[in-house]
Amino acid sequence: MKKIIFVTRNMKAGGAERVIAQIANNFSRLGIQCMIITLDNEEIFYQLDYAVKVHSIGRLSNNLYLDKFLKYKELRRYINANKPDIVVALPEDIGIFVIPALMGTNIPVVVSERNNPWVMPYKKITRILRRIFYPFASGLIFQTEQAASFFPKNIRKKGIVLPNPLDLERIPEPWRGERRKEIVGAGRLDKQKNFHLLIRAFAKFYIKHPDYILTIYGDGPLKNELINFASTLLPKKAYNFPGRTKELLEKMNGASMFVLSSDYEGMPNVVIEAMAMGMPVISTDCPSGGPAYLIKNGINGLLIPVNDVDALTEAMFKIVDSEELANKLGENAKGITERLNYNIVAEEWRNYIEHICTKK
Secondary structure (H helix, E strand, C coil): CCEEEEEECCCCCCHHHHHHHHHHHHHHHCCCEEEEEECCCCCCCCCCCCCCEEEECCCCCCCHHHHHHHHHHHHHHHHHHHCCCEEEECCHHHHHHHHHHCCCCCCCEEEECCCCCCCCCCCHHHHHHHHHHHHHCCEEEECCHHHHCCCCHHHHHCEEECCCCECHHHCCCCCCCCCEEEEEEECCCCHHHCHHHHHHHHHHHHHHCCCCEEEEECCCCCHHHHHHHHHHHCCHHHEEEEECCCCHHHHHCCEEEEEECCCCCCCCHHHHHHHHCCCCEEEECCCCCHHHHHCCECCCEEEECCCCHHHHHHHHHHHHHCHHHHHHHHHHHCCHHHHCEHHHHHHHHHHHHHHHHHCC
């Protein structure tokens, strides 16, 4: 494999985008020519190796459906002109359209599923198209065995389960000394992340621990709704919504714990990174199995049922009320750095992609 093109929506903050940046940077340093095509013309949030080229298509029509058609037409033209050995498309709602867009080009397409396939993609028509076009993909990358199990045998047979790589160069040194009385959440402020659950649980926790603050990083369509909801349960001094930041890990480091309250996830990068920093982590045991892959309950983190406010509140109390437990969870969590070593996982991605290339 000499040249690879990644296709995605944009390179703004997000799990799929972070994985693209990490894999592309690793491949580029190995001498593989890497290009990223984004359908939208947005800011690039993640740092890319100088040799990684980005081509943004941007809006081509004010008509939503015509714009999509023209974007994928331009995508086909650009890929044909650059003649890569392979195209990797992610997340799934992008890959579903990349497959038909490149039919007849003889360029293999690998699609990486990044979320819970029982739920994503949201739109019924896109889910129908997934059933139609996935058999034409050259390969598929799943994040968990549970996610892979959603698909029929013919799809699973040509796919592989690969975790997200952890780039230790991004991880601050684990916090030394006493932690701040702060509980942190982070992610896109939308329904999937269920930050309402986190706010409700913290409000119950706050009754006994009014010296703590809840900080939720991120932006999204529910930001104002979440701020208003927090204001009905908590005094203003008890919560904070700082928005999105490139210094997320540095700002999280030193907090008492990190909480993932999602209804469903793929392989949550922010949990991986919080664990790598040695933070005590609480997560919902949500489909499609990413948190359960990362966390051994009571050993290197705490898993709770999805949307269970009492269980989340109790987990918060456990960490705050037992310094011994908090220290054990944080120390054991750092073991994730060996399980998801950046270079090892990136090599597994490269081996699989090169295998697909040889079948062309």
